Amino acid sequence: MRSLRRGAIALQPAAAIALVYLASRAVTTAFLLGAAALSGPESRFGADASLGTLTMGWDAQWYWLIAFSGYPTELPLDAAGDVAQNAWAFMPVYPVITGVVGWVVGGFPVAAPLVSAAAGYLACLVLFALLRRRIGRAAAMWAVVFFSFAGPMAALFQLGYAESLFQLWLLLALLAVERRRWWWLYLWIPLMAFTRPGVLAFALMLAVYGIWRWTRRAHDDLPPREIGHIVAGGLLAAGCGLVWPVITGVVTGEPDAYLQTELAWRRSWIGDHGGFVPFDGTVQAAVLWSRIWGVPAWVCLVGLATIVAVAALLLIADRRVRRLGVPIRLWAGAYLLYLLAVFFPQSSTFRLLVPLSPLWGAVALPRARWWRIGVLLIGTAAQWWWIYTMYALGSTFAQIP
Template identity: 25%
Template sequence: MTTPTPPPPTAPTPPPSPRTAALRHAAPALAAYLAVRLISLAVLATWAHRRHHGVRPILALEWDAKWYWGIATHGYTHTLGTAYDANNLAFFPLYPYVVKTLSAITPLSLSSTGLAVALTSSLLAAWGIFAIGDHLHDRRTGILLTVLWAAWPVALVQWMAYTESLFTALAAWSLYAVLTQRWLPAAGLAILAGLTRPTGIAVAAAVSLAALLSLRHHRSHKAALAVITAPLGWCAYVTWVGLRLHRWDGYFAVQRLWHNEWNGGQETLRRFRELLGQDSRPELFLIGVTLTLIAATALYALSIWDRQPTPLLIFTGAMLAIVLGSGGVYFPRARFLLPAFPLLLPIATHLTKASRRFRWLALGTAVTASAYFSAYMALVWPSAP
């Protein structure tokens, strides 16, 4: 009788790479993010169908999306001109040129590429937002923070051919790099954020000031380099516009033609008084914008009370100062604050301690309100988001 030969030992399964492990850790947050956004998209599609309106034009071809399409197709203007709301130098270059480059090497049209970039960026943003919540608190907080960002009042913009998702992704991962003391990636992402939106200066401020504060405790060539380089993207574009228009204040002259001048919040307070105290029948969308701005201010105060990390407070504080202090158009300001996700951390941390029933009720209400308000913004409100 022969003894059976034991099977040869199998090689141990290699552990997943750190990036794969991080993605698996974030998977519930990304799944929750997709679920919230798909619910919102379904509400929009149903409402649009009843109004005999296509969904794709809303997402890919209207308002700012048209401006980015024009830049990707024809480039920037060479002159300042005198027409109001008509100069494309007000729009920063990273998003349209990424779209142009990807469209040239793929079979997708410019509009389809713009949507694909926005959708991909939104997932990267959701991952970065989760990473910050998880790093500062725990996995549940990271998931809740991601869901709350997905349910922002005008969150439909995250899946439109706009720059908000790309900017939020760059801001989130830059701030995460700061929180984990990786100064060069933080500065590199801040440079890209500065080429994406005017509020990129808020990311640069967070990185530069955080790096400067760290130098008080220990010398680091990387931190010192981050202090200097983080604002370069924003400064480079502003300088380039000045050179293109042959005047040192070229970029700011363009902004004046778009009525975007900083006046310390006088216009914001005037609109608050008008909408909440004088207008007998205020437009629903403008009421939503106003309540979002008031809530954002209150949440910033709570963020200070909770002693959020300094880089997050600098970022959201700068975002609020830019948005609330602007004398420009009022109606897009809820969208302008969309990248300021750290404002939602006080809510996320509170919900982690709440009962399951209250948590589901709060999230369900937020998702429903966001879906309705986003669809209203796209189909009823007659102007840009």
């Protein structure tokens, strides 16, 4: 009897999270149906849009193409002779898994939202486990609520995108670091690396984490075995992050195939920009948006610098963020630095910030009911705004998820 009771207690968080997650998916489904009904002839999806066409829109088409026909052996070129947008920009784990599931359930368009939704639920379970010891059960559950409901990008949990699967591997890797279960990293890091770009930020996080542990070794024992795992994990993450460009180059016969493929998306915004220089994309984007918004370039640059400074201050000094633990804080800092170095900020910025989701724990910490309900309502409204803008409208360069 006692074992049954212990089992029931252990299942309670999973059951509660399941109810929260199902409710959040129902809300997102209603939003997508509303966006389909509001989609007009100027939208990318047309006046006859449906839930299925929205679910498989934008980048989902690339994953579907990979599952169906793989990657090209020759890089496509645009009219100017530059490398055009192509499938090599997208990693293989999500389309492979979804393609296999599609054989069972009736095709990739059916499997894609199922895989995303299942990965999203599992990610909620891991997020709860990651935060519970740090901020308590109630706050961790609220973080799950915010994660699944509140925020523009909650819709990704049922779209044909790889974000929810990447989020699952990331949270599992952070949990392994938090609990010092180092062997698990050798599984989660490769899965993360071949699901979405971003594993190089995890390599940086492990490097700084190792330095931090070394400085505290007098108070927190750091045996050689752990040093070996931290170093090996960091090297594995760095190696996995660099091997995809090598694979792309070998298959296509073009050493810089992956880099040119990624830059093809940037060229669609600013034309020929002279190649990749770390952090240059962020500056170029600030100048571009200053012209679009009709403000001096220095205003956007100062605004960007202010955002970076405030984010750094919060990660270092804010007491709510500090309660989340060092691995989460280091990951957030490393990932933001990674984005600044390689990303060209545009309409996909919200989506690229999803890997910062463990920070929902800091948002969930204030115990005032009005605060939590307010965050939930504002975040849910933001989700509708994102779905409406990117899917019901979806007609300009700035309306690309």
